[in-house]
Amino acid sequence: MASQSYDFIVVGSGPAGCAVAASLAKSAKGPKVLLLEAGTRNDDKTFRVSGKRWITFMEPNLNWGYKTTPQEHCNGREIDYCRGKCLGGSSAINFGVYTVGARDDYDRWAAEVGDSTFNWKNMQSRFKALETFSGEIARPEHQRYGAPQTTDHGDKGALGIGYAAEWESDLPLILDAFEQAGLPRNLDHNSGNPIGMSLMINSVRDGVRTTAADLVKSAPDNLVFMASSPVQRVIIEGNKAVGVESNGKQYLASKEVILSAGSLDTPKILMHSGIGPVAELTKFKIPIIHDLPAIGQGLKDHPFTTLLVTRNPETNDRNAFFQNPEAMSAAMKQWEADGSGPWSRHGCQLGSGWFKSERIAASEEFKELPAAVQDFLNLETIPHYEIVSGFPLHMQAPQMFQDYSYICLAVLLMNPQSTGEVRLQSSNPDDPLLFDPHFLEHPYDRRACIETYRHLLELTEHPAFAKDTLATVIGPASKSDEDILQFWRDNLGSSWHMTGTVKMGKEGNKDAAVDNAFRVFGVENLRVADMSIVPVLTNNHTQATAYVTGATCTDVLIKEYSLDQ
Template sequence: MSAQTVNKYDFIVVGGGPAGCVIASHLASSPQVPTVLLLEAGGPNDDIRDRVLADKYEVMRDPRLSWEYLTTPQKELNNRAIDARRGKGLGGSSANNLCGYTIGPKHDYDEWAKVVGDDNFNWENTQRRYKQLENYKNRAAASGRPYSKYVRLRDHDHGHSGKLNVEFAAEWEGSLINTLDYLEAAGTKINVDLNSGDPLGVGVVPATAHDGYRHTGSSAFLRDAPRNLTVLTDARVERILFNGKTAVAVQANSRRYDATCEIILSAGALDSPKLLKLSGVGPRRELSQLGINVIHDLPGVGENLRDHPLCACIIALKDSSDGVLSLYGNGTKLDSARQQFLHAGGTGSLSVYNQHLIVGWFRHREVFESEEFKALPEDVRSYLSQPTVPNAEIITHNLPLLSGPEFDPKIQYLMVSAVGQVPQSQGTVKLASADPYAAPLSDPALLSHPFDRRTMISSIRHIMQLFGSHAIRSRTLQPISLPKSTSDEDILTFLREVTFSTFHPSCTVKMGRSNDKMACLDTAFRVRGLQRLRVADLSSLPFLPNCHPQSVAYLIGLTVAESVIADYNRDDGRYKRNKLSAKLA
């Protein structure tokens, strides 16, 4: 079916995830009041029940809210195809993630600025934007409970008037504190503010939530959308349309939507390169093999895919369960708790359980002393040597991920996961076919780089040492899922069997300097060699930061919005003033 023209807008934003929602909201609210169209392939995600934070593990597995992608078979993971799901509907992956808000080390942002040659991305400038986005709430401190041992925030490090709620719950479940105490007794430093720019140590991660409800890109930034912002859901974009090298429209559900100023692609690290390739922008050879007319040969599109690998270690404790597993294993009890939370002012067990993660970042000496580290390029070694940059991460307190008959709801378990940091493995996103409705072929090539295998081996060994400390060993009932020994060989065997993704795909349409042949974007997120087209999501990153990058997606959204608004307010003859509906001068 040929594309039918429906309407014209000044700006079209493709994708309603964190970045897309921020961009659409800020553009529509900018001084010249442009018309903005936000197109989202999924639904409106407007059921309040899907935003109950305590149900985040149930929501994460809900096919209504996910594009249920799989990777290609992973060579280093015993040829397993692993879960690569992405958020579906308004809010994108912020509607079905675990809501952990971490921004990573300050030296990541200074490195970003250095790699791309633009101080706009250094720590000083990105922290300013984070503060503009954030609305921090420490309900734990306000509750008067003795949580200050674990969380102490300096007001000047965080924002308090932005639209994105970042919150510590008023009451914490007992096992959260127990786990922190066990880790501290095992010799781990408590970090009272993981988002200060120095994440080293173990601490409690705040949630993108308020009063027990998750906050998404949509609920935070589209709730009071101005009338000049049009949001269309269930509008699956099939391709971008060009006039020569200029992006002029998009085709969604076989209908055409024209953009008189710019198109901003925010479909995510798997779907943004897919849409570019379907539109004729990408590596010439791949597109030609699929019979796609090449608009612009851009070899970096779909390359450089990076992700954080994750591997869980589990033991059973002698401590009795505090009720999380027994609650989620009892349908009647869980239904009652949900009714209380939804209809009695957010009270009851669902206001306490699953509100937070515990995360720790470390710099393991054995990594720096390894041959794998010494073999890295000098600039990478220099970056990794910066004092706030970790080479290891652990996550715990995510027990509802456990399922199966081997897990007894009467027993408390301790699951500590290793998450690979500063990943050097690089994969690809390719087209399965020229069919816009076919899932992309995602190959993150997890653990394909020797350095990534070294960091994960070191991290698993660290977890086993924690489990072997008196503080935890004295409370251990039995191991559930661990390597046979602490040897490299046994740990690597375990990694190959158990590792999966943290769902942090990034860097597939990366920005970079003009002399980088694989860089697709300039530092204003404009696609090199094309006009009126930007890509603004985690695909644009030059490397994957050491954090849970939903925060970075919001940051990218605000950075792009600032750039576009500044361009269209300029009086240098490049744009026609005060009439955004006019084409570029």
């Protein structure tokens, strides 16, 4: 087999992988970096339309199309577990939400691994370096909904994020109604404290979706990108990683191999390289390089479900647009010209907020949690759940709709206590793992889902909201515990926030697979930088955490190899 040699090899071109590869290549010493991606280059700009970012995941060439194993507590359903398969990774197919989470998430991460590198102060500085934030709100009457502080945001990074320039007319109505119903307002959910109802910050700039590809598009020539190059295994000599194998070709790394293939695929590469739980490897006759029981364990994810009500058509103008193919076609031409128009307005600015629940905190299920978990959930910035308003469900399920005057609300469970796993299903490294998140397995999760959905129902019953509601289309049969839980079992989805399957921790911890320098225990020159190592499922939509994880790993590597000199 012919081989090619580089200083660093990065596997996976999602947010973390692109952050690592681009920053290494741009460092002062200019090391030779190879970035390998299993999918395509994805150069089609039409996949970056802001208003269509809710359906990009339906492009089969851009999505691995994974599903979970049948979920015992969800009526045996196999649940979509989408992952991006292109340059940009899942940032190219997600819903364009850019949220950083709670400052207490990162302080807990730092405490768990014993390293201030991961505390909020240091992580926030990296978030700011990654972004160029546009916090402008064009209409004066809307400025009361958002007031981000410049000290909490960056203005020189490659990731363009911010608010949409134009909003649908019913967004202020909903934000006002929820405030009258008792929800506190938050003028910037990316300040480190997400508690309260906010304007969602989007990974969109001037009507165009921002993806991890934006980090590498201006990279120097010492960064080599290869598409259609899935990695089957790491090449290990003795106990040292020296390269990777992809499609029968070998690529060698003189310094480090960094795996950034995500929580579902990084553990697969490790296990097929002989690194993982010895029982799993033995079952499929994979030669054992290092017994590391934590690989594949610790899977966490945010489950969600929805509530949909039809609304007074006079509160919005969606029918005039979505019932008119000619209007949609003309809007596409306008977007292609300058990124403006209806495709930068409809479905482009949502409301979202994170909340605590006194009912959850008072429940027996909460009181039975370990004291340390209760203490964490009681911290100032740590929410129990998230509400998102304005989800354009008709784009994903057009057969359901003829009238587009509706509001779809989503509720996401934060800090779930159910813990899943990923495991081998064969000895073929091209076969996906088996993904079992164990949704709703833990009693706390079931109680929290019941109480959060009941609160959502109460919000929509408040007169300020209910005055424009015509009917409930998607919702439980009643507000009873039994009916709400049954609704979750029938309708729960994954937020695709998979985390923790190659968990970072202190050496000797049974649940840890990498150390605080991202090094895989027991193997030299092999690191992991993606959501699989994050020891805390952050209270956000996790693409931002993936970016900052890659940026943090790069800081560690640049310092260790003196690449900035």
